Amino acid sequence: MKKTILLITPENKEINKFRKKQVNNFVQITMPYLAGFIDESKYNISIIDEYNQKIPFNDDFDLIAITVNTSNASHCYKIASKFRSKGCKVVFGGPHATLMSDEAINYCDYIIIGEAEDTWPRFLEDFYDNKAKKLYKTECITSLKGLPIPRRDLIKGRYLTKGAVFATRGCPYNCSYCNLKQIYFNSFRTRPIEEVIDDIRSMNRRYFVFWDDNFFGDIEYAKRLMKELAKLNKKWAAQVTLERCEDEELLRLSRESGCIYFFVGLESFSEMSLASVNKRINNVDRYKRIIQLIHKNGISMQAGIIFGFDTDTKTVFRKTLEECNSLGIDGVTVSILTPLPKTPLYEQLKKENRLISTDWIYFNGKTRVAFKPKNMTPEELFNGYMWFRKEFYSMKSIIKRLLVSKTNIIYNFIVNLGYKFSIKETKFYNMN
Structure with missing residues (x-):
């Protein structure tokens, strides 16, 4: 049976208001790229980018994945809290989760520290099999060979900047x-x-x-x-x-x-x-x-x-x-x-x-x-x-x-x- 996963590119209201009318804001590639690693025979995938979309808090998902940068950290913790209160599991990754893992780990169910080419696919397999660990950390330099094509088809409403x-x-x-x-x-x-x-x-x-x-x-x-x-x-x-x-x-x-x-x-x-x-x-x-x-x-x-x-x-x-x-x-x-x-x-x-x-x-x-x-x-x-x-x-x-x-x-x-x-x-x- 397939599980549902929502990947979120967060952007708090303060920064969103600051950036909204600028015409050259290209999409952040992280979540479409990570979506390329996901086995669609096991997961139904959705991507939400808060630059131009609202997070569907009323929908149910098995897993919420959030890339956390420093200026959005407090905002991401609130997002995670809302989903976790409904029973959804939340995984953090990204710059702030890597730099401040001791802090971020308190606001999520799982955390991925560092580059994710090796750890993200391993975590997805473990989560699907209901045996995911709390922490995944990259221990060696990852290769950039054989990487998947980002799932740009999952990006909504960013035709000129995707x-x-x-x-x-x-x-x-x-x-x-x-x-x-x-x-x-x-x-x-x-x-x-x-x-x-x-x-x-x-x-x-x-x-x-x-x-x-x-x-x-x-x-x-x-x-x-x-x-x-x-x-x-x-x-x-x-x-x-x-x-x-x-x-x-x-x-x-x-x-x-x-x-x-x-x-x-x-x-x-x-x-x-x-x-x-x-x-x-x-x-x-x-x-x-x-x-x-x-x-x-x-x-x-x-x-x-x-x-x-x-x-x-x-x-x-x-x-x-x-x-x-x-x-x-x-x-x-x-x-x-x-x-x-x-x-x-x-x-x-x-x-x-x-x-x-x-x-x-x-x-x-x-x-x-x-x-x-x-x-x-x-x-x-x-x-x-x-x-x-x-x-x-x-x-x-x-x-x-x-x-x-x-x-x-x-x-x-x-x-x-x-x-x-x-x-x-x-x-x-x-x-x-």
Whole structure:
């Protein structure tokens, strides 16, 4: 007899309200990917993504699987409580379940720690046979060979943004605010190129994103993959590091294989700020030349910007806006520095007694400040961050940047408008 399983991609109301009107929010691939491992002769599978769906609390399921990230942890615990009160079993996995397993295990029936390629199928077999253990933990580096195609057919209502795929796992760098090294084994890995291409071919759409943490983590692999990708006539985007974009062959192959834009973690225009979080791979003096190279190849750039470094003062917001406008940066994903658990940054701020709250909703990097900055108050940091977002996506700034970039102008204008109209007045949450 088949059992029923519901896989949930959670998103609390605060973050959902923040993201809803942005036009380039591609689906998170985790749950469609995990669904690919499930034996349909044993399970009826459903996926719910809270970005655009409501959780069916009134329905009955044998098993609820939730991927838990830090900012959604409290929300996930409430979801689990509702289902468990009805007798449904709940399994947690994901970044927060891995980083804070001693906490998360108190809110679920089962927990999967670390990468799930080996443990998830084993857990599913055990659960079906009514002999599942409380805890499953990956003990060795998992291979990315022979992975299933994600079940994109189970994604509802995300036609334009359901195209996501991954080719690599991990990142070769060690930024102190990033938790990749704590979540994954410290080993950068690649999928077989033919399997990545088969995965991309399976998507019935022209536009997609690579969900990799650093698509250019292995340059020679990326070049071989893009040579094959060029044969598919697709359009794509990926997250890369700026210093790797000095390789002009890499940029040419990106253009020829259909790349539309890169997401690049600039983080700051201050060498001191970058050094303070161990991101010395970014060289501010080379920003202009490399960004011009990217634009020369017809590729747009979405920059990651972070505010709240210990070297930041209240002048950082205006200075960053001026730099972005002068460089023609096509778009930004701007965040408040967030000390994610188990990272060096978290340990530093905890030791210095600078964490504001232990409520994980404060750790979302978008609507709240989780720590006490050095050179401004938490409220000044939040208000400066909000000011930058509004000014960057003002019509004046949009036009100024597009005139410098001259890259994918219509597409970039639409994306910028999406961000502009998504910005609303957000109150500062004061713990005092």
